[in-house]
Amino acid sequence: MTAPRFWRNIEQRYRLVGTECETCGTAYFPPRELCPECRRDGDVVEKEFSGEGQVVSATVVHDAVGDYESETPYTLAVVELDEGTRLTSQVVDSGEGERVEKGDRVEACFRRVSDQGDEGIVQYGTRFKPV
Amino acid sequence: MLRDVAIVGVGQTSFGEHWERSFRDLFVTAGVRALEDAGVGGDEIDAMYGGNMSAGQFINQEHVAALIADYAGLASERVPATRVEAADASGGLAFRQSVLDVASGASDVVVASGVEKMTDLGSEETNDALAGSADREWEVFGGGNVAALYALMARAHMDRYGTTRRELSEVAVKNHQNATENEYAQYRNEVSAEVVESTPYVAEPLRAFDCSPASDGAAAVVVVPAETATEYVDDPVYVEATEQASDSLTVHDRRDVTTLDATRKAAERAYDEAGVTPGDVDLAEVHDSYTVAEVLAVEDLGFAEKGEGGEFIAEGCGSVGGETPTNPSGGLKACGHPLGATGVRQVVDATRQLRGEAGTQVEDASVAVTQNVGGTGGTAVVNVLSDRRSA
Amino acid sequence: MGAGIVSYGGYVPRYRIRTEEIARVWGDDADAIKGGLRVESKSVPDEDEDTATISVEAARRALEGASVDGDDIGAIYVGSESHPYAVKPTATIVGAAVGATPLMTAADMEFACKAGTAGVQAALGLVEAGRIDNGMAIGADVSQGAPGDALEYSAAAGGAAFVVGDEDVVAEVEDTVSYTSDTPDFWRREGERYPQHGERFTGKPAYFKHTEGASNELLERLDAEPDDYDHAVFHQPNGKFPARVAESLGFSEKQYATGLLAPEIGNTYSGASLLGLVATLDEAEVGERIFFASFGSGAGSDAFSLVVGDGIEERRTGLCETFEDVEHLDYARYAKHKGKIQEE
Numbered sequence: 001m002t003a004p005r006f007w008r009n010i011e012q013r014y015r016l017v018g019t020e021c022e023t024c025g026t027a028y029f030p031p032r033e034l035c036p037e038c039r040r041d042g043d044v045v046e047k048e049f050s051g052e053g054q055v056v057s058a059t060v061v062h063d064a065v066g067d068y069e070s071e072t073p074y075t076l077a078v079v080e081l082d083e084g085t086r087l088t089s090q091v092v093d094s095g096e097g098e099r100v101e102k103g104d105r106v107e108a109c110f111r112r113v114s115d116q117g118d119e120g121i122v123q124y125g126t127r128f129k130p131v
Numbered sequence: 132m133l134r135d136v137a138i139v140g141v142g143q144t145s146f147g148e149h150w151e152r153s154f155r156d157l158f159v160t161a162g163v164r165a166l167e168d169a170g171v172g173g174d175e176i177d178a179m180y181g182g183n184m185s186a187g188q189f190i191n192q193e194h195v196a197a198l199i200a201d202y203a204g205l206a207s208e209r210v211p212a213t214r215v216e217a218a219d220a221s222g223g224l225a226f227r228q229s230v231l232d233v234a235s236g237a238s239d240v241v242v243a244s245g246v247e248k249m250t251d252l253g254s255e256e257t258n259d260a261l262a263g264s265a266d267r268e269w270e271v272f273g274g275g276n277v278a279a280l281y282a283l284m285a286r287a288h289m290d291r292y293g294t295t296r297r298e299l300s301e302v303a304v305k306n307h308q309n310a311t312e313n314e315y316a317q318y319r320n321e322v323s324a325e326v327v328e329s330t331p332y333v334a335e336p337l338r339a340f341d342c343s344p345a346s347d348g349a350a351a352v353v354v355v356p357a358e359t360a361t362e363y364v365d366d367p368v369y370v371e372a373t374e375q376a377s378d379s380l381t382v383h384d385r386r387d388v389t390t391l392d393a394t395r396k397a398a399e400r401a402y403d404e405a406g407v408t409p410g411d412v413d414l415a416e417v418h419d420s421y422t423v424a425e426v427l428a429v430e431d432l433g434f435a436e437k438g439e440g441g442e443f444i445a446e447g448c449g450s451v452g453g454e455t456p457t458n459p460s461g462g463l464k465a466c467g468h469p470l471g472a473t474g475v476r477q478v479v480d481a482t483r484q485l486r487g488e489a490g491t492q493v494e495d496a497s498v499a500v501t502q503n504v505g506g507t508g509g510t511a512v513v514n515v516l517s518d519r520r521s522a
Numbered sequence: 523m524g525a526g527i528v529s530y531g532g533y534v535p536r537y538r539i540r541t542e543e544i545a546r547v548w549g550d551d552a553d554a555i556k557g558g559l560r561v562e563s564k565s566v567p568d569e570d571e572d573t574a575t576i577s578v579e580a581a582r583r584a585l586e587g588a589s590v591d592g593d594d595i596g597a598i599y600v601g602s603e604s605h606p607y608a609v610k611p612t613a614t615i616v617g618a619a620v621g622a623t624p625l626m627t628a629a630d631m632e633f634a635c636k637a638g639t640a641g642v643q644a645a646l647g648l649v650e651a652g653r654i655d656n657g658m659a660i661g662a663d664v665s666q667g668a669p670g671d672a673l674e675y676s677a678a679a680g681g682a683a684f685v686v687g688d689e690d691v692v693a694e695v696e697d698t699v700s701y702t703s704d705t706p707d708f709w710r711r712e713g714e715r716y717p718q719h720g721e722r723f724t725g726k727p728a729y730f731k732h733t734e735g736a737s738n739e740l741l742e743r744l745d746a747e748p749d750d751y752d753h754a755v756f757h758q759p760n761g762k763f764p765a766r767v768a769e770s771l772g773f774s775e776k777q778y779a780t781g782l783l784a785p786e787i788g789n790t791y792s793g794a795s796l797l798g799l800v801a802t803l804d805e806a807e808v809g810e811r812i813f814f815a816s817f818g819s820g821a822g823s824d825a826f827s828l829v830v831g832d833g834i835e836e837r838r839t840g841l842c843e844t845f846e847d848v849e850h851l852d853y854a855r856y857a858k859h860k861g862k863i864q865e866e
Contacts, residue, residue, distance in 0.1 A: 001272065009268065014578075014619040030269045057290070057388055059282035061274060062332040065258045068274045071569055076279045076334070078383045086383040088266075088283075090274045092568060093536055096849055102290055110578040110619055111570040112606075113273050122606050124574060124615060125273055 001114075003121050013125040016049040016108060018085065027083040051108025051126065053081040058091060058100040067114040075100045079128055093129040105131040135357030136233045137367035138516070140169020141479040146348035146467030147317040154190055154248040155202045157349040161472075162203045162244060165351035169363050173204045177238035179212045182225030182245035183471035188260040189249055199244060218264030219420060221245060222350065222474025223503030223512030227373040229354050239355060245476065246349035247469035257345050261470075264506030266381045278342060278421065280382045280507045282334035285423040288389045289336065291438065294426060296336055298441030300324035302422035303340050303464055305450055310461025312490030313480075317346050317467030341422040346467030350475040352482070368482045371405035371498075372515040374398075380509045389438075393511035394431035394502055402433075405515035407498060409433030412455055412515075414484055414493045416477035418504040419462040425449075428502055429457060432513070451493055459484060459491045474503035474512060485518040523831045525650050526694035528590055528687040531583025532800035532841045533576055533662075534680040534787055537566040538848050539856045541675055547853045548670050555675055560761025564678035564788025566851055567664045569859050571679065573602045574612045576793070577662040578619040580683040583839055584658070585620060589690040592621030596654030597645050598628045601637025601661045602681075602792045603710070603717075605630055616660065627654075634708060635757055636818025637661060638682070638792045643698055643824060645686045656687035663791035666860070668716035676760050678788030682796035692834045693803060693812065696827040697744055701735035708819035719819075725763075728821045733757065733767050736825035737815050744827055748772040751827075752810035755781035755798040757817035759789045764798075773813065780805050786845060792818075797841070804838045806830045 011017040018029030021042040026035060029049050035042030058077035061068075068074070075091040077100060091100045092111065106128040113125040142164025144157050152160075158181070166173065181199045186192045199205075200212035215224040222245030229243035249257055262271045265280055288294045304324055310316035322340060330339035353363075360367035376396035379385055386392055402408060415432060419425035426440035434455040435443035443449055449457040460466055460480035463473055481499035483489040489496075497520060503512045540563045545552035556562060567576070577600050585591060600612040613628035631637040631644075638661015645657030662681025667673030686695075707728035710717035720728075733756060741747065748754070754777040756764035761784045768778045781798035790797055795816040802812055808830055815825040851859065 001267075010618050014615075015621060056383075057283045057287040059279055059286055059334045059336075060332070061276070061279045061282075061334045063258075063276075063278065063334065064274060065262045065271065065276045066255070069255075071274065073332075074274060076274050076283065078283055078388060088270045088273075088275050088280075088381065088383045090570075092570065102287070110575050110582070111568075112572050112575055113570065121610075122572075122574070123272075124578075124619075127273065127570070 001123060006121060006123050014110065016051055016126055018047050018049055019044050020047040027085045029081060029085045029087055049081050049083055053079045053106055055091065055100055055102055055104045055106060056080050056086060057102055067116065079106055090127045091129065092127050100130065107131050133234050133236055136230045136354050136370045137357040137360035138352055138370065138478065138482050139355050139360055139363040139367050140165045140171060140353035141482045142168055143315055143350035143476055143479050144348050145315040146346040146469055148250045149347040150250070152347065154186065154192065154246065155198065157248060157347060158199050158244055158246040159202055161246070161349035161351045162242065165242065165353050169353040171240060171353055171363065174208055175240050176205055176208070176210050176242055177240050178232050179205055179210055179242045179244065180225040180228045181212065181214045182221030182474055183214055183247060184216055184218050184221050185260050185263060185470065188263065189247070189252055199246070217510040218505035219468065219470040220474055220503045220505030220510040220512055221471040222476065224375065224474065226352060226475055226478050226514065227375055227512055230370050230373045233354050233356055241354050242351055243354065243475055244349065244351040245472035245474055247471040248347050249345040249469060250347050270381050277507060278337055279334040281421040281423055282337045283382060284388055284427070285336055288423065288426065291389060294441035296328065297324060298445045299336070299341055299422040299426065300327040301445045302419060302425045303327045305444065306419060306458050306462040306464045309451065309459050309491045310465030313461050313466065314490065316461045316465050317344060318465045337421055337423070343420050343463035343468035346469045348467060348469035348472045350472045350479050352475055352478050366486050366518070368485045368516050369519050370514065371407070371517050372401040373512070374400035374404065375510065375512045376400070377510055378508055382507050385508070389427070391427055391431050391504065391508035391511060393508050394428060394504065394513065397511045397513040398432050401513040401515050407515060411498055412500050413496045413498050414456045414459055415500040415502060416460060416481050417457050417462065417502045419458060419464050420468060420504070422464070424504065425457060425462065432500060432502060451491055456493050459489060459493050477501040477503060478514065481516050485516060523691040523694040525646060525688040526686065526691040526828065528656060528685045528690050528692065529584050529588035529837050530682065530684045530800055530803060531580050531586065531839050532680070532682040532797045533579035533583060534565045534790070534797065534844070535567045535571055536848050537568060537851055537859065538563045539566050539851050539853070543853055544675055558762070559675055560785050561676050561788050562785050564676055565680055565790065566856050566859050567679040572606050572664050573604045573662050573681070574606050574615045576664065576679065576681040577612055577616050577660045577683065580660055580662060580681045581616050581620050581658060584683040584685050588685065588837070590656050590685055590687065594656050595620070595622040595658050595685070596626050597648050597657035598622060598626060599631055599641030599644050599659045601631035601633065601641045602663050603632065603634055603637070604664050604666065633822060634818035634820050635759070635791045635794055636816040636822055636824055638796045639816040639824040642684055642686065646695060649686055649688055656685055658683055658685050661792035661796040663793055665789065665791040666716055673719065676789040678790045680787060680790035680797055681793040682800045684796070690833060691831055692837050693828045693830050696829055697740060698824060698826045699736050699740040699743060700822060700824045701732050701739060702822035703732070705821035707821055724819065728819060729763055729817050730767055730770070732821050732823040733815050733817050734771060736823035737771050740825040740827060746827070748813070750811060751777060751813040753780060753802045753806055753812040754778045755795060755802050755812065755814045757795040757815065758782060758784035758798055759794065761785040800839065800841050803834065804841055806834065808832055808834060
């Protein structure tokens with residue numbers, strides 16, 4: 001990811017700043033500027049998520065794309081945040097031999113997601129760890 | 132549709148690692164075969180739709196419709212050529228757009244083609260290109276990839292419905308078995324469930340043999356108005372319905388992570404338009420990019436209840452001779468999966484079945500369904516074809 | 523209370539490697555090493571952790587439930603020897619991660635292991651001058667020791683963050699004194715991966731001279747004695763040096779025991795003395811006094827005299843409790859975590 005593309009979403013990646021449609025009350029992370037429920041009638045505003053949630057489904061990835069190959073095996077999960085929205089992220093610090101399961105409570109942590117070799121910018125972001 | 136459409140010619144290259152053959156070699160071969168099959172000359176073609184997911188990444192080439200038209204001898208006829216893309220549903224889109232073009236009355240003879248040249252890249256770059264069918268910003272960034280996303284769906288399906296590892300393996304076993312008679316398939320060897328389960332993990336529970344291979348290949352189909360079809364061939368195959376639906380790009384935004392609503396909706400629309408029910412379907416070519424995808428497909432197409440797709444396969448209901456044979460061609464797993472070509476190849480194989488010319492033939496096949504999915508399910512195209520012989 | 527610490531937080535990654543395991547690989551005598559260094563294990567970062575991520579985790583812990591939030595921070599200084607970039611500050615990454623941007627000043631500091639305390643002094647200066655309401659100083663590192671070198675037994679990962687201000691202060695800074703000279707006891711040239719050190723030269727002319735220099739000067743200025751303090755925290759490159767400097771200054775084991783983390787987590791470089799302070803603040807009672815002196819090679823020591831005030835109870839962080847959930851690694855996994863071996 002190039003520098004401008006990464007920079008544009010720093011608030012989202014570092015602090016889970018998403019959006020909320022005040023018209024229907026749906027929270028969105030990743031953020032959406034257009035609420036699919038209300039479309040042009042939606043009044044969408046910024047919202048910072050707590051970073052707490054639970055695992056919906058998890059897998060252990062052995063074959064990864066790009067930078068993530070050096071991190072395998074790692075756990076990838078769909079996490080449902082307490083505010084109701086879902087996202088896809090790695091779950092770290094789960095312990096040797098411990099499997100991450102549906103229903104496990106998790107919380108956000110700040111990690112170095114990708115560094116694109118020795119020359120590019122370091123891309124930080126939010127991952128999750130078991131509570 | 133304003134007027135009915137029929138398929139009068141089909142053709143494809145074999146699928147596999149075609150080191151000596153380039154992108155343009157592949158589609159020219161497939162196109163020529165389809166035109167010959169239809170008895171149609173290049174100067175009779177009114178339009179061409181080309182499905183291709185990622186020539187930009189695989190061979191750094193854009194403007195591929197123009198390239199295809201040019202090398203297929205259609206550019207000299209100034210034929211309008213359009214490239215359509217929906218990840219690995221690009222072929223399905225190309226077919227559907229071709230049918231709509233004829234149905235609307237805008238064109239009388241249209242070629243639907245699909246082509247992908249994947250093997251010029253190393254595995255790292257190939258996997259990166261594939262990941263473009265998922266959400267780069269919010270699924271791939273941080274560690275997601277298409278196999279892992281299907282694995283998440285598989286785990287959820289196993290947790291909720293008790294689908295087993297063995298049931299997934301049976302999809303691969305069945306499809307390899309079916310492909311032994313398919314001269315165009317990439318893999319014509321049988322595999323056992325034990326072999327499938329001994330291959331290394333890609334993303335748990337999916338193993339290497341749960342995943343369709345990267346391939347090179349092309350396929351093409353010629354469509355005309357139904358009313359003129361018998362001027363070309365004695366055994367046209369009729370397009371009873373061609374429907375398409377969208378769903379969220381990401382798996383995490385789906386209504387239910389164990390269902391592809393795009394397939395369900397496209398199927399609902401297609402059955403409605405064709406005036407058939409799932410029970411009327413004699414065979415289906417479905418999108419087994421991963422074994423679990425076939426389990427979901429038999430459920431979402433209505434052949435099995437939600438949650439019973441694994442059993443359906445394991446009990447032989449999807450085998451030739453069973454209730455609703457799925458992937459008698461060998462599916463993506465054994466035929467190979469050149470991304471943009473698959474959706475057209477499914478139509479080619481369904482057409483052969485309805486003509487009685489398939490390798491692994493379903494007896495008395497009269498109504499066929501094809502299901503083509505983009506990525507993890509953001510797009511689905513469902514077609515219903517029939518020979519109208521029993522009508 | 524005068525200006526001082528408003529809130530604080532520490533973060534140490536959950537992985538460890540034991541001295542025995544490193545010794546096994548290099549054929550060293552583990553008992554001799556443990557006896558000499560008094561380090562039983564050290565902390566190891568996860569593959570996706572670095573100085574920036576550790577700084578953010580420490581900063582977030584410092585702000586959790588505090589009277590101050592990201593918006594109120596007017597300055598952030600991050601001190602480290604392992605900043606992720608040679609040019610581009612870690613402090614702005616922390617600022618963005620805690621919501622302190624854009625109205626703040628920021629800079630990174632380098633002074634070997636005392637870069638974090640230099641940051642505390644700088645932030646304190648801005649507060650006491652009335653230029654900002656609250657500032658944050660962080661000391662964090664993912665330190666490197668060359669494979670097979672003695673430093674490998676102690677070079678660890680961790681960091682601590684301190685919010686300073688003059689309101690809601692839970693530990694007042696009575697005074698701070700520094701003792702600095704140009705002493706090349708330990709260094710790393712630009713582009714080199716691992717540092718060089720002067721072996722025994724890092725002791726008397728460096729660690730002890732500067733720590734004693736700053737400490738004695740501070741005690742003199744305050745007209746105080748070691749006995750006037752309830753707690754003492756010194757820089758801890760291993761478990762031995764802080765014990766020895768405490769003894770030479772006149773502090774007892776009882777005073778420094780709470781803040782001595784090196785035997786368990788090793789030397790977290792810029793995080794070391796500050797993490798010792800975190801552990802101490804987690805135990806110190808209202809009215810108690812804390813003597814604190816950092817040391818950074820190059821060389822210098824920053825000494826502080828602190829008085830614990832009301833409100834400390836609500837600010838405690840339970841850092842040492844987090845050490846109960848750790849995972850011990852073998853050398854191969856340790857090397858992979860630290861990037862000593864990488865897939866080509």
